[in-house]
Amino acid sequence: MISIDLIQNLAKHIPQLSKSFIDFDPGWLVSGMPFLLWIGDRFRRENANSSMQYSSEADAKVQNQRLRDEVERLRSLLLMIANLNSTLNYERVLEMTLDLAHNALEDTGDSRLVSALMLFSKDDLFIASARGLPQADLRVTLPGSSGILGESLGNVQTHITHDIRNDPELRRFVSLHQCAVAITLPLVVGLEIYGLLLFGHPEGEYFSQDRVEILEAVAQQSMIAMQNAKLYRDLEQEKERIAEIQEEARHKLARDLHDGPTQSISAIAMRVNFARRLVQRDPNQAGEELFKIEELARRTTKEIRQMLFTLRPLILESEGLVAALRQLSEKMEENHEQKVVIETKDDVADDLEMGKQGVVFFIVEESVNNARKHAKASHIWVRLRRKGDLLYLEVEDDGAGFDVESVQSNYEQRGSLGMVNLHERTELVNGIIKIVSKPGRGTKICVTIPVTMEAAEDLHRHGFAG
Structure with a gap:
């Protein structure tokens, strides 16, 4: 190791050395330790040589000058190490590595x-x-x-x-x-x-x-x-990806508001105006129109509640993932007459982090909505099971199906972000996703989620486990 006594001893003879160390922030010394160990060894050898008795004053001056030159060169290398450690540009680090190697050689x-x-x-x-x-x-x-x-x-x-x-x-x-x-x-x-x-x-x-x-x-x-x-x-890159996901979520919310509640509220305003004109001319018909307005208002309320639920289901935080999935099934039946069957045990995800439970819920919600909107499925099955430190999720439907290879090869160019969202959310939980589908034969989405970091490393080492 580099001893303080060695540095102080050499500093007595080579004043530049003390200045060299004063110029540097002590914080980088830890990351620069491999190179400093080598420099310390060089200092030991030079210090040993400098303690020898010289036959003439000229020899001593030559040796002292050589030591000064060596210290100056090592100081230059220390500056390069400091610059290397402070650089966060990956490509620049690669270039500076070879510069450091060339300059370090005598x-x-x-x-x-x-x-x-x-x-x-x-x-x-x-x-x-x-x-x-x-x-x-x-x-x-x-x-x-x-x-x-x-x-x-x-x-x-x-x-x-x-x-x-x-x-x-x-x-x-x-x-x-x-x-x-x-x-x-x-x-x-x-x-x-x-x-x-x-x-x-x-x-x-x-x-x-x-x-x-x-x-x-x-x-x-x-x-x-x-x-x-x-x-x-x-x-x-992760910050940029999160920003893109947030931006897409905002766009999706804007589209859903425009296609759902906004249209309904506009229709309510028009019907109220129509009913107001009917009150004096035909009270009975005005009453029927008010009844239709009430039904439309109730339906709009359901749509807004469904949107709030999918944005952040409160039951997820209070009762956990399984309860949230079952409530999702109930709301799909209530609002869209869509059959969603949940097959799982109550305690299957009890020890899964709440953040991961939220991601798994949104994977299910995205898959179910895709099956309802695009596949026109009559039935959707959501299965969640546990084996060791791995959680296995399946979302299967009996809908239209699609050509997986064709969609995955150009989904980014087509602008459809459903597949993108599924893959990115799977990555957020260190999981692996597999999609099986054929036209006319339904779709099955399989996601393997590791519960621990050890399970995540093992999963990615061996690939998909279903």
Whole structure:
């Protein structure tokens, strides 16, 4: 570890060092620890060398100047680390990682060093950032399953090869044909492998132990910065997605108000005006008209209550998901004469978080409305069962059905957001959705919802479980 005594001892001889540490916010030191460990080791070696007795004053001056130059270079690297850790732009982090690696190596003026940062996209590695590679190499994608890449990713360790031309994957890089040595460093956080760093150089002995340690520190440092930037990017994307869902909810509410209560209230106003003119001319007919107005007002009240229920059913918070589903069934029967059969046990979702219960309810509500409006189903079945830490939801109807593959391939272009809402709400509960349907044979929507984080990880590792 880097000791305060070491820093203070070296600071007595190298005044610039104290200024270097004063310039930095202590908060970034935690995330910069991998690189600082390497710097601390370098300081120990330099401090040991500086304590030697020199044969002449000239030798001492040369050594002191070398120490000053080394401290200044390390201070420059500290600045780069601080900038890397403070950058939340993911693409910028990738570029800065290679800049840091090139500057950390002693021969900063050596332009023969080639490098690439490769990340996984599905099952293949692609070049996310590079230095010294021609355009043809930038388009190369590799499986990372054989040669030095396969070894490095397989045992999650740094590997060096002097046989680049015979490597089954590295030989595809034209720029590496001029290199005598190549080194790969895996980029790993926990059990997740993001990709690797690749460096090559014409000198066979270029990657000394010291330089390997530098690059390993850079790899660790870059993974911390990449993970922070990725989390920030995912958060921004999630905020945008939530904003889109809220905007669509507002649009849906506006459409429902326009097509339902607004039309009904307009009709009530017209009928009241008509009844007012009938009062003196034909009281009996005016009474019949008032009766029709009353029926229309009652129907409008039901529509508004149904809308309020679907927006936020109070019974969901007071009695839970199963009670809310049963009330949804009753309201569908009362307002639309739609048969919705609920098949579940009372305690099936008792330990499910209230937020997740709300999402599951809206998945059911969306599916039931789609079946009623578009499939013209006579019957709709909602089944909810529990197996271990997984909750299984099925919404089945005997309606018209549709071609799932055709709809899913272009639903975004068609502007129909029913399918989008189902998929996005399933993602909110870390679930997996599967839709089975054929024209004329009804539709079945199956959603698997994990109750715990461990179940979520296992579910996404093995795929749909129904």
